[in-house]
Amino acid sequence: MSETAPRGPVPFGPVSYDDSGALCLSGTPLAPLAARFGSPLYVYSGAHISSQIQRLQNAFSALNPLICYAVKANMNTHVIRHVASHGVGADVVSAGELRRALAGGVAPEKIVFAGVAKQPAELEAGLAAGILQFNVESWAELEALNAVAARMGKVAPVALRVNPDIDAQTLAKITTGSRGNKFGLPFDDIPALVQQMQTLPHVRLEALAMHIGSQLFKMQPFNDAYRRLADLTRHLSSTGTELQRLDMGGGLGIPYAPEDGDGPDPVDLAAAAVEHLAPLGLPTIVEPGRFVVGNAGVMIADVVYTKESYDHRFLLLNAGMNDLMRPALYDAYHHILPLQHSNTAPVPQELAGPICESTDVFAKQRLLPPLAEGEQVAFLTAGAYCAVLANHYNGRALPAEVLLTGDGEGGTEAKLIRPAVSDADMIALEQAQP
């Protein structure tokens, strides 16, 4: 926001208003991109992604972990390629994400494969690619992996994913490391399981893995989890099982609102890892997703209609929960800014989409300048867990995606990295079936 603006919403992260009042992402005005590529539109800043990776690499320099970008956060192959150009690996959870990681240029030996219900064909794809490790979450999966590897004449590298039963102190719907979650293996069962694994000749224990949840702001849960990981590693070592590496998972939070400030500092996360894991002297892996891409993205939408209903003022947008699902799915907050700055006093408004669902509401009583039909807004922090969740509900298109490449200092190029996938494309697929 320009310093002269007396009130109204403030931008944060790589988003700012220029002197003409145009909202920009890493210095690139957004309105011309919507004019060129259409709306709704996702736009990602390559420069911001690069600087987040740099922050992680600097913060973790003492441990020098393998950074495996969690592809689930944003699976566009161009985004993956940009991330991989920094020497980063990938954390995938399906054969589809594995294919995407490979298509994005990630080296197979930098790929970890997580997920609770990997099917034999997916295990086979991972083995055929020669990935670094399978993060295994049940005895049944170990048996399935052993069978697939035996058929292929291979030995599968395994990390056992431990559920440390820790409260991640984040949104309940994105907690993964507590008792009652479907993820991981019970902490106390691991030593017996390690013994039992010796009956499976086609799997080899190489690591332990953990991931306790997403969008964590507090360091205490990480500290507790890493301490437990270290304790278990020492216990296994004392009983003759030496591991080759430890996988710390992802989960570092990012700001979604101006009052979140800069969000948690990766330096503090690294300090927790150094305190608990460095004394073990093992190579480590970290699996950030949201931190890498979250604030790099925005979604642009148009106001189609405004309406007053009882005492509410509605802004009805051309984007709905099918385009950006996090508010409907987790009651998540996204900061929303007009593409053109206005000094008009903000008023409470309801921002809703066109979908025939009552949950298709992005924000209630949001203070914004009164916007008119044809004006545009940007949803901030839309780089992670947004475009990946888009769907065709109500016969709608998947929105297009654009990546800003270059240095953000005038050398920027806007590249269409996925055109909108229209309903006509879906109809053609359906009609192609006999």
Ligand SMILES: Cc1ncc(COP(=O)(O)O)c(C=O)c1O
């Ligand atoms: C196993 C695993 N690793 C990494 C991540 C990435 O988490 P985040 O995007 O919060 O860093 C997730 C996401 O939930 C996950 O399930």
